[in-house]
């Protein structure tokens with residue numbers, strides 16, 4: 480059952496999230512107060528507490544895979560927080576071997592179709608609407624699916640890059656994935672592009688036999704090897720991108736985490752930064768997160784329903 484909880488931790492931070500007319504700048508409920516979403520009045524009031532934080536504007540959003548699961552993009556971790564069976568490609572493996580790159584692109588040629596056809600869900604649309612209303616000053620995402628932009632959001636910091644772009648390891652040129660998809664289809668006539676279990680990074684489970692014979696294409700400019708423009712496991716997020724995101728977080732009134740268990744340090748460090756700078760932290764996620772102890776507001780609920788509910792609680796757009 481979905482569960483909704485508001486934890487304490489606002490001491491000394493209430494001034495950062497602005498005043499709440501009903502609660503003198505503090506959220507209702509004290510440390511450890513928890514309620515159930517389903518038919519529980521107290522639970523709904525706690526979601527109202529989140530609305531009072533967001534209504535004060537200056538919100539920076541940090542989104543993770545949980546926001547896209549309702550669009551059919553799988554998460555590496557389910558609501559229990561336990562890792563599912565998945566062996567993501569590492570940067571070291573990808574760059575070390577042409578054979579590994581061949582296997583990756585064969586599998587990805589199939590997985591891409593699934594990512595490219597995914598549609599933004601009610602959660603993505605709610606985020607774009609919050610931004611349109613001027614309540615959100617920044618959107619940082621760990622997702623590589625492009626669904627924030629597809630929902631109409633602007634100026635999204637894609638921390639881990641985007642599967643919609645390809646980067647050349649030789650000359651650094653970035654090109655559209657749709658163009659690579661077209662070239663790969665021409666180079667591999669008759670290649671089956673259905674089936675296989677799709678992974679969050681656009682990879683798909685295919686056997687060695689299935690990937691044998693797949694022809695990879697290289698950079699049209701320099702002949703270098705192509706890589707999806709995403710940060711693989713074992714690869715660092717580019718420092719300028721981190722610095723830009725950190726500035727957004729540190730100048731926010733509230734960091735709102737959506738659908739991330741914060742297991743990966745590239746996301747968790749922003750929550751630590753926020754807490755260190757007195758920026759309130761709110762988390763909406765199914766299941767526990769690594770940042771729960773730093774959060775002032777903690778909502779455990781599906782994002783596709785919680786975020787539209789949040790919108791309804793805010794005053795209508797002008």
Ligand SMILES: [Zn+2]
Nearest residue numbers: 647650698701
């Ligand atoms: Zn190149």
